[in-house]
Amino acid sequence: MFKLLIYAVFLYVIYRLLTGSRKKKPVGSGSGGQGAGEISIHDQLVEDPVCHIYIPKRQAIVLHDTDTPVFFCSEQCRKIYCDSREIKLS
Numbered sequence: 001m002f003k004l005l006i007y008a009v010f011l012y013v014i015y016r017l018l019t020g021s022r023k024k025k026p027v028g029s030g031s032g033g034q035g036a037g038e039i040s041i042h043d044q045l046v047e048d049p050v051c052h053i054y055i056p057k058r059q060a061i062v063l064h065d066t067d068t069p070v071f072f073c074s075e076q077c078r079k080i081y082c083d084s085r086e087i088k089l090s
C-alpha cells in the first residue's frame, strides 16, 4: 500500500516535469539555425563607421588594411571608407 503511494507521487513528478518542459520549448528554439554556443560569439554586433548601423560580426565585411579591423555592412560602405581615408584595398 505504501509503495503504491510512492509510485503515484513518482508518476506525478514525471508528469509535472514533462508538462513543464513542453511550455519552455518554444522559447529555446527561437533564433536561427546552428549550434547554440556558436551563435553567442559570432552574433556579436559591430558598428559600421560609414552608415553607423550595427551588423552581426559574421555577416560584416572586414577591412584589415587598418591598425584594427574595421567592419562594414556592405562593400559599398567599405569603399566609401577607404576612399575617404585614401586606403588602397589589397
Ligand SMILES: [Zn+2]
Pocket (backbone or CB within 6 Å): 048, 050, 051, 052, 053, 072, 073, 074, 077
Ligand atoms: Zn554601411
